[in-house]
Amino acid sequence: MLSFWERESFTEYDFLIIGGGIVGLSTAIELKETHPHTNVAVVERGVFPSGASTRNAGFACFGSLTEVLSDLEKLPEAAVFKLVKRRWDGLQLLRTRLGDEVIDYQNHGGYELLQTESQLGALEQADRVNSLLKPLFEHDVYQNVPEKTPALGFDTNRVKGLVFNQYEAQIHTGKMMKALQRLAMARGIDLLTGTGVRNFVEDNGHVDVKLENGTVLKAGRVGICTNAFTRKLVQEANLKPGRGVVLVTKPVQGLKFKGTFHYDEGYYYFRNYGNRIIFGGGRNLDLEGETTTEFGVPDKILSRLKEDLINLILPGQSYEIEQVWSGIMAFGDTKQPVLRQQSDRVFLGVRLGGMGVAIGSLLGKELAELITQSGNN
Ligand SMILES: Cc1cc2nc3c(=O)[nH]c(=O)nc-3n(C[C@H](O)[C@H](O)[C@H](O)COP(=O)(O)OP(=O)(O)OC[C@H]3O[C@@H](n4cnc5c(N)ncnc54)[C@H](O)[C@@H]3O)c2cc1C
Numbered sequence: 001m002l003s004f005w006e007r008e009s010f011t012e013y014d015f016l017i018i019g020g021g022i023v024g025l026s027t028a029i030e031l032k033e034t035h036p037h038t039n040v041a042v043v044e045r046g047v048f049p050s051g052a053s054t055r056n057a058g059f060a061c062f063g064s065l066t067e068v069l070s071d072l073e074k075l076p077e078a079a080v081f082k083l084v085k086r087r088w089d090g091l092q093l094l095r096t097r098l099g100d101e102v103i104d105y106q107n108h109g110g111y112e113l114l115q116t117e118s119q120l121g122a123l124e125q126a127d128r129v130n131s132l133l134k135p136l137f138e139h140d141v142y143q144n145v146p147e148k149t150p151a152l153g154f155d156t157n158r159v160k161g162l163v164f165n166q167y168e169a170q171i172h173t174g175k176m177m178k179a180l181q182r183l184a185m186a187r188g189i190d191l192l193t194g195t196g197v198r199n200f201v202e203d204n205g206h207v208d209v210k211l212e213n214g215t216v217l218k219a220g221r222v223g224i225c226t227n228a229f230t231r232k233l234v235q236e237a238n239l240k241p242g243r244g245v246v247l248v249t250k251p252v253q254g255l256k257f258k259g260t261f262h263y264d265e266g267y268y269y270f271r272n273y274g275n276r277i278i279f280g281g282g283r284n285l286d287l288e289g290e291t292t293t294e295f296g297v298p299d300k301i302l303s304r305l306k307e308d309l310i311n312l313i314l315p316g317q318s319y320e321i322e323q324v325w326s327g328i329m330a331f332g333d334t335k336q337p338v339l340r341q342q343s344d345r346v347f348l349g350v351r352l353g354g355m356g357v358a359i360g361s362l363l364g365k366e367l368a369e370l371i372t373q374s375g376n377n
Helices: 004-010 022-034 065-074 077-098 117-137 173-186 227-232 299-313 356-373
Strands: 012-018 040-044 110-114 142-144 161-165 190-193 197-203 206-211 216-224 240-249 260-263 268-273 276-281 321-331 338-343 346-350
Touching (some): 012 022, 012 206, 022 040, 022 173, 040 216, 065 077, 077 117, 077 356, 117 142, 173 190, 227 240, 227 346, 240 299, 276 299, 338 356
Parallel strands (some): 012 040, 216 346
Antiparallel strands (some): 110 161, 142 161, 206 216, 240 276, 240 321, 268 276
């Protein structure tokens, strides 16, 4: 049973955002900045965000050459350009909003490792992709730099092609999320954590949002930013969860590379964090089994990551793993996120895929605009 004071101060909001990841927090911040006299709250089921935003690898990326080529197989050129632009714009918004120092933004560039003949075929299409992206970056994005392979410590018999992207960078994921939370609180947004939303009902000009602990909050409009977990609230949402596994090593003596690295069409990715390695991927080993919202680290995937550490990433060098974890992403038929009005007062900003660090802030801005510009008051 609530007290009079609780009911007066904690249960009624103009805008209520469900999910406290990068999209939820960005949406709430945008709403409060554009509508300062409104009451805004974010409900996050975890004590801290517990999906993908605090569990990723911290790549500030917008697509490797083979990822963009694979997008071009499914979407027209104009749509691929727009998608890359949205990621890039989102990244600039994140950097301006929080500051490079705060999020530990470091631009050492990104590389894609090409290992098979068919992967090497991507090089023939680099000019096409560079021309497509020229209006955005003004310079070539993807450059073939095989001569750099030995200096980075990779075996040239295995890594047969290396594509450099000068615009790719890395961030400290934890610092970014903490800074977003602090900014949200500084703007006067309530962060309600530790209990999730069970369901919601639109009723007579507002939405009743029922929490797992039984409390009912009343909101003028609701933004759903629950990414992979959305189908618990909106069953028909067109997305599938996808688990990702990540590990971090202890500091590696004499680590030869700095930067972000991808291979096998982005299914594997590693980077330096100081002189440690953060390495993730392997979902493609069991795509069906990894279509889950359950956290966990399958042996098969961890074994493959360990093998690749020895044979590909650190040949001839020793390492120790310090920690392994998993996070849950959301995927669809294309890599475009879902941004839509679900009903009169409920709106969705979900399905961020594997590059949400970049596009997350922009999706939050777009969702806030959709929430405030739609018909009802
Ligand atoms: C292992 C891994 C590595 C990745 N690496 C990168 C990378 O290097 N670069 C990159 O750009 N992207 C990366 N990503 C993807 C990126 O992290 C995501 O795209 C992005 O964080 C999605 O943000 P979000 O806010 O939409 O979702 P989330 O961060 O998942 O936020 C959704 C939130 O909703 C909460 N929630 C769910 N249900 C409820 C409910 N009923 N009530 C209340 N709260 C609820 C969850 O607890 C969660 O905190 C990676 C993802 C993973 C899993």
